[in-house]
Amino acid sequence: SNLSWLGYGCLKGDGTLITVNAIGAALQTLYILVYLYYSPAKRPVLLQVLLLLAVVVTGYGYFTILVDTGTRLTHLGLFCSVFTITMYLSPLADLAKVVRSKSTRCLSFPLTVTTFVASSSWTLYGLQLHDPYITVPNVPGIVTSLMRFWLFQRYRPEQDKPYSSLPA
Numbered sequence: 806s807n808l809s810w811l812g813y814g815c816l817k818g819d820g821t822l823i824t825v826n827a828i829g830a831a832l833q834t835l836y837i838l839v840y841l842y843y844s845p846a847k848r849p850v851l852l853q854v855l856l857l858l859a860v861v862v863t864g865y866g867y868f869t870i871l872v873d874t875g876t877r878l879t880h881l882g883l884f885c886s887v888f889t890i891t892m893y894l895s896p897l898a899d900l901a902k903v904v905r906s907k908s909t910r911c912l913s914f915p916l917t918v919t920t921f922v923a924s925s926s927w928t929l930y931g932l933q934l935h936d937p938y939i940t941v942p943n944v945p946g947i948v949t950s951l952m953r954f955w956l957f958q959r960y961r962p963e964q965d966k967p968y969s970s971l972p973a
């Protein structure tokens with residue numbers, strides 16, 4: 806995601822997009838390298854990293870070779886938007902689990918706050934620039950965060966039943 810938005814920022818000449826996503830891509834790369842280093846099962850993790858690199862190289866090839874310069878920004882903006890919407894909608898499965906179990910144990914409150922702040926910030930930034938590729942995909946992040954806040958309020962953590970230990 807960061808690499809796609811970094812490419813979009815470079816094509817658009819947007820310093821904010823470039824800076825934020827270059828830092829994000831560097832941090833995520835560092836995280837992957839540390840995870841790979843400490844992972845006991847290195848082969849599956851390495852295969853996933855190689856698959857991810859293949860996807861990035863294929864995407865780069867598509868946007869630089871096959872898409873003409875005039876529509877490249879539009880195509881990349883649409884791709885970034887779809888990817889971002891997918892990222893924000895992915896927790897919906899957890900939301901169904903919370904409603905069924907009446908417990909918010911599987912949700913992270915700090916992550917919900919961070920998602921709300923980030924998606925709200927990017928939505929406002931996109932509105933300021935009149936850029937629908939930045940504005941529109943961040944609205945689902947606000948909506949899903951608000952849904953999670955409501956679930957945290959509805960199923961307060963102190964109402965959770967404690968886990969019973971398994972018999973020895």
